[in-house]
Structures are given as structure tokens and as C-alpha cells.
Amino acid sequence: MAPTALICDTQPWKDLKAHVGDIKKTHLRELMADTERCKQMLLEFDGITLDYSRQQATVDTLKKLQKLAEAAHLKDKIERMFSGEHINSTENRSVLHVALRAPRDAVVKCDGKNVVPDVWKVLDQIKDFSDKVRNGSWVGATGKPLTDVISVGIGGSFLGPLFVHTALQTDPEASKQAKGRQLRFLANVDPIDVARNIAGLNPETTLVVVVSKTFTTAETMLNARTLRTWISKELGPSAVAKHMVAVSTNLMLVEKFGIDPKNAFAFWDWVGGRYSVCSAVGVVPLSLQYGFSVVEKFLSGAWSIDKHFSSAPFEKNLPVLLGLLSVWNVSFLGYPARAILPYSQALEKFAPHIQQVSMESNGKGVSIDGVPLPLETGEIDFGEPGTNGQHSFYQLIHQGRVIPCDFIGVIKSQQPVYLEEEIVNNHDELMSNFFAQPDALAYGKTHEQLLKENVPDHLIPHKTFTGNRPSLSLLLSSLGAYKIGQLLAIYEHRVAVQGFIWGINSFDQWGVELGKSLATQVRKQLHASRAKKEPVQGFNPSTTTLLNKYLKESSDVPATPTTLLPNI
Ligand code: F6P
DSSP, X not given: OOOOOOGGGSHHHHHHHHHHHHHHHSOHHHHHTOHHHHHHTEEEETTEEEEOTTSSOOHHHXXXXXXXXXXXXXXXXXXXXXXXXXXXXXXXXXXXXXXXXXXXXXXXEETTEEOHHHHHHXXXXXXXXXXXXXHTSSBOTTSOBOOEEEEEOOGGGTHXXXXXXXXXXXXXXXXXXXXXXXXXXXXXXXXXXXXXXXXXXXXXXXXXXXXXXXXXXXXXXXXXXXXXXXXXXXXXXXXXXXXXXXXXXXXXXXXXXXXXXXXXXXXXXXXXXXXXXXXXXXXXXXHHHHXXXXXXXXXXXXXXXXXXXXXXXXXXXXXXXXXXXXXXXXXISOOOEEEEEESOGGGTTHHHHHHIIIIIHHOXXXXXXXXXXXXXXOOEEEOOOTTGGGGTTHHHXXXXXXXXXXXXXXXXXXXXXXXXXXXXXXXXXXXXXHHHHXXXXXXXXXHHHHHHTTOOGGGHHHHOBOOOOOEEEEEESOOSHHHHHHHHHHHHHHHHHHHHHHTOOTTOOGGGHHHHHHHHHHHHHHHHHHHHOOOOOSSOHHHHHHHHHHHHHTTTSOSXXXXXXXXX
């Protein structure tokens, strides 16, 4: 296929570049004074309200962004994704995470075959297995119920499930289902993470779920072998069959590892790692903890957004608008970062998950056709729940660099608290900040205002807030499993929209490979130096010096170690 033109060479891109000057001249204070504009920049869909009036954009900007979407063939690209075309061209794969949350009677085709029945076959298998573990008909090797689960996985096999688990933990319906059960996540290859995970757990009552799309990821496989040793040391090697199950696309390697393929839950290469929380990757651990019916609601929430994304007109389409505004902020206004600020402690793991979804997807240097890009793609995502973030990095956001912010608030708290002597309830207190911060960023505080407040002259520059700092607000009606699914899908699709506009492949991740292969070289060297006293060679002077220091100062590590597990 002939390479497609770079988006930055199109007329709509050039028009937007020319438009930047008009916007930079206008302060958000002026834009916010236009009531009609503010009304137009409010969108509601299925319990979610988006207010993007505090973006440095006018109605005209939005029209120009719609033209950019046309130039990028956004509609066509979304359709190609939903119809199972191999849009992940460098890996020759479809991108069909939407099929994972499709209802039983939906049709989603991959290479001409409807994959929804396959998806539901695995979902039914997970329901059956998790019911058995939860009701005690699947027990451990010594006959005890398995009340504790350690999910071993990293990246997409960890961050999404952790986000959803953390969000469900305090939801009344989900937490009722989780009574007496624990779910932990072992991701880092650091043995300290092993220690933390097994601390206080008894192998007799623990089920380990090894989650790896490839079943080759070094960190996950070493952690899985470590927990296999932990189990078999205590309960004997035959206990592994009852205490370890797997989630993978590579069932051959699962079997080779020693896990019965009957106890493996499959998914497919058309599910990218960072888009896999709705597959067995998330559904197995979450169903074990909360029961399948709660997880089903999470899947339906994601599907509600999938349908909206694929059918709503762009001007009323949440992920499309969010994606276009992000492109506007990054590529035209020149803001390279984005803060994700949920005013809900339950969403504390949302930003870390979106970091992978966004940065692994869109941090690319070439177009989908391999042409080096004359523009920078992706953005630096970070975030913390409000109000904690306010007491940490908000200083920089208010008076330092301009960082577009996503404020995410919830109308009804999962855990309301009222105290009769307080003027507002605890959630109102939290939400007072959610409503105040976007205005503080947009309006700022002027010299004149400070003079009126009799602020001493020498402090005026320090107490001035320039304002004109963009943000958007997402207000969710509540935060149950369904809403969590919606929130996830909104961000997944927003990231895809950005990638589609930039003309990159948002679904591969070649950038993670180089570091992995260099670590292999170091691993070999460490083994050779410890076991055979071989000198460090083949590295640059800096790495050689550090490796020699490391080896010398850890010379008490035995050359042929006997098994040692954390003692905590
Ligand atoms: O970090 C690279 C990566 O390939 C991610 O894309 C993926 O989520 C993670 O490693 C884990 O991979 P796997 O599920 O195959 O163990």
C-alpha cells in the first residue's frame, strides 16, 4: 500500500497551526465569559458528564479539529478497528479488545470469524472456576478453601487489573462479595515484591494466577517460578495443580511450565497487553475476588462506551472529543504532559494504568508506514488522586509549567460519611476541591485583585496566578463496576483517537525491546562472573565499572545458590 500522507502536511493541520495565534491571544477568563460557548462544551452520555469549556479552544477550534479528523480518516480507522482489520500492521494483528466486552449475541469478526462465542466460552469457564473457588468446591491440596489470590503479571497483565481491583475494593456491592477474600498483585521482579506478596499468606489457602500474554516475560516467569517453589516447598510439587492456574495466549508454554492446560484461561493475539484487562487477564483475578456478576457489570460499562464510540457523531462522541483536544494540546499548543486527577481515592491506580495505555501506545517516533515523524506524538501522563496531589505537585501546575489536567469527580461517593457538627459531609469537602481547582487554573489571580486584598508589594509577584491553564472535568454519577468499565473504555479509545490522528501505530510497542535484550546480556555476565569467575567484558567503561563494583560488594552471594525464600 502507498504510504499515507503525514497529517502535518494536510491543510487542516496547517489551519490549526495558524489558529494557535488567535487562541494564545485569548485568556480563558474571556472564553469562560461566553455562556453559549460553555453550554456547547458540555456533553452528557449514560451517567457521564464532560465539561471541556476550560480548554483553550473556541467553537471554531472544535470545527477545525473535526476537519483534522476528516483529513486523518478517523471514521474509517475506527470502523477498521471494529471490523477486525489488521490495523496493528507491524505485528500483523487485529485490535479487538472491544470484542472482550461484547454481549453474547453481538457479532465481532476477526478474519471473517465471529469471535464473540470464543470470548464467551472463556468467560463461562472463568465463571465456573471462580464460582467453584469461591464456594469452596475447588480446594487446595490439603483440603482448605482458597481464600487468597496472588495475580502474577506485569505491564498490561497487572496495571489494568490493579486499577479495577482498587476501584472496586470500596464499592459496597463488590466489597460485600469479597468478604473474607484477598487479592494481591506481584509484578516487580524485585524479590521485595515477592516478600510483600507472600507476607502473612499460607500456601495452603493461596491460589496463584500466572498472567502473561506471551508466557515469556522474564519478570513474570521468575516470579511464577518463585511462587511455585514457595508452594511446593510447603505442600509438595503435586500441590501446584491445585494452587496455580494461568492466563495466556500461549497455552503450550503454560503446559511446559507445569500448569495443566485445563486450568488455563485463554485469550487471543488480537488483544494488546495494555488493552487486556477485559480479557481473562483481568476477569480471572477480579471474578475470584468479587464474583463473576460484578465483573460482568464492568464489561457492560466498557461496552456501552464501545457502542457510543463507534456510532455517536464526532461532536457528541466522548472519546473522539477527548482525543482531539489532547492532540490540540500536545501538537498545537505545545503542552507535552497531561495530569490525570481523580477526586476519588478508589481511582488511585487509574493514572498508573493510563500511563501504560497512553505512553506505550502513542510514544512513537515514526508513522505507521515507518516514516520518521517531524512532530512529537504521545504525552507524558501522570497523576494522583485529589486532594493528595494538591499537596504535592499542584504548585507547579498553578504557577509553573502549563499542564492540561483531567479532573475526574464522582457525584455519589462509594463510602459516604456525614458528621453532624460539620457544615458539609466528607464527600462534599472533597468535591469542593474538584470544583474549585479547574477555576483556579483557568482564572488565576491578578495583580489588581492582590492589591485590593492589601497584599504587600514584595509578595504580589509570588501570589499572582497567571491562570489561562486548561483543564477538563469528567463527572461520573457514581463509581460502581459499570462506571469503572466506562471510564476505562473512554480513555482506551481516546488514546486510539490520538494515535489515529497522528498517523502512528498505537498498538505495537517495539520501544520496550532494546532494554530487555541488553538485560539478557547483563544476566549472562552476572551468571558467568559469579559461577565461573569470568571477568566483566563487552560493556562500555561506565557499565563495566558499575558491574565490577556490584559484583565485588556482593561477593557473599553464593556461586551456586540453594533455594532461599523471603523470611517476613
Ligand atoms: O512492557 C512490554 C510488554 O510487552 C507490555 O506490552 C505487556 O503488557 C507486558 O510487557 C507484559 O507482557 P506479558 O503479558 O506477555 O507478560
